[in-house]
Amino acid sequence: MKYFDKFRVKPGRKVKLGEVDPDFTDEHASREEVAKETKSLTRRLRELQERLYAEHERSLLICLQAIDAGGKDGTIRHVLGAMNPQGCKVISFKEPTRMELDHDFLWRIHQQVPGKGEVAVFNRSHYEDVLIATVRELVPKKVASAHYDQINTFEEMLTQNHTHVLKFFLHISKEEQLERFKSRLDDPTKQWKISESDYTERNRWNDYMRAFEKAMSKCSTDHAPWFIIPANKKWFRNLTVARIVVEYLDSLELKYPAPTVDLAKIRHEYYKAEAEPKPVNG
Amino acid sequence: MKYFDKFRVKPGRKVKLGEVDPDFTDEHASREEVAKETKSLTRRLRELQERLYAEHERSLLICLQAIDAGGKDGTIRHVLGAMNPQGCKVISFKEPTRMELDHDFLWRIHQQVPGKGEVAVFNRSHYEDVLIATVRELVPKKVASAHYDQINTFEEMLTQNHTHVLKFFLHISKEEQLERFKSRLDDPTKQWKISESDYTERNRWNDYMRAFEKAMSKCSTDHAPWFIIPANKKWFRNLTVARIVVEYLDSLELKYPAPTVDLAKIRHEYYKAEAEPKPVNG
Numbered sequence A, B: 001m002k003y004f005d006k007f008r009v010k011p012g013r014k015v016k017l018g019e020v021d022p023d024f025t026d027e028h029a030s031r032e033e034v035a036k037e038t039k040s041l042t043r044r045l046r047e048l049q050e051r052l053y054a055e056h057e058r059s060l061l062i063c064l065q066a067i068d069a070g071g072k073d074g075t076i077r078h079v080l081g082a083m084n085p086q087g088c089k090v091i092s093f094k095e096p097t098r099m100e101l102d103h104d105f106l107w108r109i110h111q112q113v114p115g116k117g118e119v120a121v122f123n124r125s126h127y128e129d130v131l132i133a134t135v136r137e138l139v140p141k142k143v144a145s146a147h148y149d150q151i152n153t154f155e156e157m158l159t160q161n162h163t164h165v166l167k168f169f170l171h172i173s174k175e176e177q178l179e180r181f182k183s184r185l186d187d188p189t190k191q192w193k194i195s196e197s198d199y200t201e202r203n204r205w206n207d208y209m210r211a212f213e214k215a216m217s218k219c220s221t222d223h224a225p226w227f228i229i230p231a232n233k234k235w236f237r238n239l240t241v242a243r244i245v246v247e248y249l250d251s252l253e254l255k256y257p258a259p260t261v262d263l264a265k266i267r268h269e270y271y272k273a274e275a276e277p278k279p280v281n282g
Helices: A002-007 A031-055 A072-078 A126-135 A141-160 A174-185 A196-219 A234-251 A263-275 B002-007 B031-055 B072-078 B126-135 B141-160 B174-185 B197-219 B234-251 B263-275
Strands: A059-066 A088-092 A119-123 A163-171 A226-230 B059-066 B088-092 B119-123 B163-171 B226-230
Touching: A002 A226, A002 A234, A031 A234, A059 A072, A059 A126, A072 A119, A072 A163, A072 A234, A126 A141, A126 A196, A141 A163, A141 A196, A163 A196, A163 A234, A174 A196, A174 B263, A196 A226, A196 B263, A226 A234, A263 B174, A263 B197, B002 B226, B002 B234, B031 B234, B059 B072, B059 B126, B072 B119, B072 B163, B072 B234, B126 B141, B126 B197, B141 B163, B141 B197, B163 B197, B163 B234, B174 B197, B197 B226, B226 B234
Parallel strands: A059 A119, A059 A163, A088 A119, A163 A226, B059 B119, B059 B163, B088 B119, B163 B226
Antiparallel strands: none
């Protein structure tokens, strides 16, 4: 699993995002060069998802995290959205509701995990709660720290119960974020997305980066790995996420299940039926 | 709305499926002839869905019903699956669970209706409960009959609360069903789908047709129309469903919402930010 290993955060490694180049594109030079491969990977992704669905034994949870404008929506639109929505659900976690706040932070998450045969894509996730809490100092350090252990235990439980977990951090630079914000200003189909917090939160850029580093350092485990995806170039981000998910699903050796009925007997019934007179009012 | 009107069951009309040719393909001759149009319609469908999502004021509920092998999954795969799964969920209603059976038949349905900006596709729906109950005579006629009124009231309530409802019956012939069953026998990627009930339920074909006719006669309303789609030719079915949904969404005049912030002020902030020194550890 070439890209799986290359971009995975090895368990126990202390992540330093400053050491990861968000402009990295490996040996690839341009969008045009990888267009064909990306397309064939998304087609393969869909095939593998159909098998996962048919097999109905295991499930896949994909978590996407990034700073604002980091490309979560785009990754869904261009890569993960290639899956058949029958069997693939996207959950966008927003600010918790009052009822959600009255429960532990994993309560609303647990309700949305994928069932057998399903893929769930979390656009933001349980990590968001920990990130925000850390950056805004909403909870004492001790409480925040305990949350990482709770996440690891929770994810381990999921993986022990037929759910596979892959977590992606889309890594862009502060300059790239500004470029993306600016381009929204001139796009009437995107202006509605702009909020005051877009640029006020930029002042906390370094705090967010430290929080992401901490979360990935503490929670990239053997059972539920984190991947850091260089994401300044959208085409490389798409290629890389597609490759990693396809490599991983390929490794599961998903198979269509064997028929549960006696095919010969049913074949016989069908050919008998064909010999029947046609219905009058079909 | 050409196809919308053409295939809609007019409120009050008594449906006779024997009068609807499942082989009908209008003025179209072949899959090849319509391939380009179908593709451009699914692309348009996705654009319109993005607007519905952005607008965040209204929602769309699409119900698919058909006899086994009628093409519900295929319609999702080839038409409705073109939508971005972020904002479009597919709900497959299976046999009710014990907990669901302990509630009224609309209880589990209500939980899955789309929120503002969302599209929900029901693969089978609340109609399934009524159909099965009628065919198998699970409930007294009087109870079954009251269910149609309850459905109409429920759907009216939804449409009065920002949800638009479109209901499609995919109409195939009994011979076409047999062909499709037979082709599954030889396809290793489909053999797992075959069940004994596939051909035992064929004996109830006429009962099912009568039950569909009754449901559509009673529940095609101004607010929540039924459409009968000639579906022996998969390519015509795809074209027609895509056209109807696109025609309908077009009629809603969906618009991207206006920005909620002062763009000029934000533009100023961005250009100021650009003049700042670059962060050391980006």
